[in-house]
Amino acid sequence: GQQVMQIPQYQHVQEGEDFTTYCxxxxxxxxxxxxxxxxxxxxxxxxxxVKSGEVKKQKRLTFQFGEAKKNSSxxxxxxxxxxxxxxxxxxxxxxxxxxxxxxxxxxxxx
Amino acid sequence: xxxxxxxxxxxxKTRGQQVTLSCSPISGxxxxxxxxxxxxxxxxxxxxxxxxxxxxxxxxxGRFSGRQFSNSRSEMNVSTLELGDSALYLCASSAGGRNLxxxxxxxxxxxxxx
Numbered sequence: 539g540q541q542v543m544q545i546p547q548y549q550h551v552q553e554g555e556d557f558t559t560y561c562x563x564x565x566x567x568x569x570x571x572x573x574x575x576x577x578x579x580x581x582x583x584x585x586x587x588v589k590s591g592e593v594k595k596q597k598r599l600t601f602q603f604g605e606a607k608k609n610s611s612x613x614x615x616x617x618x619x620x621x622x623x624x625x626x627x628x629x630x631x632x633x634x635x636x637x638x639x640x641x642x643x644x645x646x647x648x
Numbered sequence: 649x650x651x652x653x654x655x656x657x658x659x660x661k662t663r664g665q666q667v668t669l670s671c672s673p674i675s676g677x678x679x680x681x682x683x684x685x686x687x688x689x690x691x692x693x694x695x696x697x698x699x700x701x702x703x704x705x706x707x708x709x710g711r712f713s714g715r716q717f718s719n720s721r722s723e724m725n726v727s728t729l730e731l732g733d734s735a736l737y738l739c740a741s742s743a744g745g746r747n748l749x750x751x752x753x754x755x756x757x758x759x760x761x762x
Contacts (some may be wrong), residue, residue, distance in 0.1 A: 539715075545675060568728060569749070571749065571750065571751075573751075573753075579755075580738060580753040580754065580755050580756055581691070581738070581740075581751070581753045583750055583752065584750075584751070586750055624691075626691065628749075628751075630749060635693065635696075635704050636681070636693065636749050636751070637693070638683075638691040638692075638693070639690075640690040641690055641691070
């Protein structure tokens with residue numbers, strides 16, 4: 539079936555360390571979106587990437603969309619305690635259906 | 649603009665009962681999607697409604713159904729509840745057009761089935 543795989547499932551870092559989560563699809567994606575869900579909260583839209591090889595930055599967050607439009611990554615530089623949460627990627631596959639990855643849960647040791 | 653609202657926020661039901669959840673999208677948004685979130689399965693897509701028509705459907709049994717009204721408000725119904733239906737049910741609205749799939753989530757309804 540249509541799947542978007544996300545790794546790692548969990549990541550624990552020391553505050554100030556970098557963090558990266560990866561998203562992979564077996565099929566080409568029309569676009570990819572990233573969401574953040576704080577503990578006890580709901581997913582909040584972060585960004586959407588559409589073009590092959592696209593790179594976008596939001597302060598300490600860098601988002602990349604692969605050349606083949608089958609993978610994406612989110613990199614956080616110098617994590618802060620406010621970055622705690624679960625990061626989801628979501629891609630449009632085939633019949634315009636948004637498919638979410640399993641998420642990467644980030645915890646930070648202050 | 650007000651965000652997506654969902655009612656009720658919490659619900660406890662017994663196996664075999666049915667439940668109806670409600671979602672009011674952001675004003676002007678015509679697309680409403682429903683998701684089930686559980687610790688083990690993550691975010692699972694249930695269905696999407698656009699202009700009162702179901703446009704996409706996930707892989708859930710027929711016990712899960714939904715509808716959308718002319719004002720874009722949406723309801724989701726689960727009949728013959730099972731223990732495994734315990735989850736956070738999230739509704740998300742989208743404006744359509746170029747940002748069709750930029751989803752704005754509501755706070756969710758936490759359903760517990762006993």
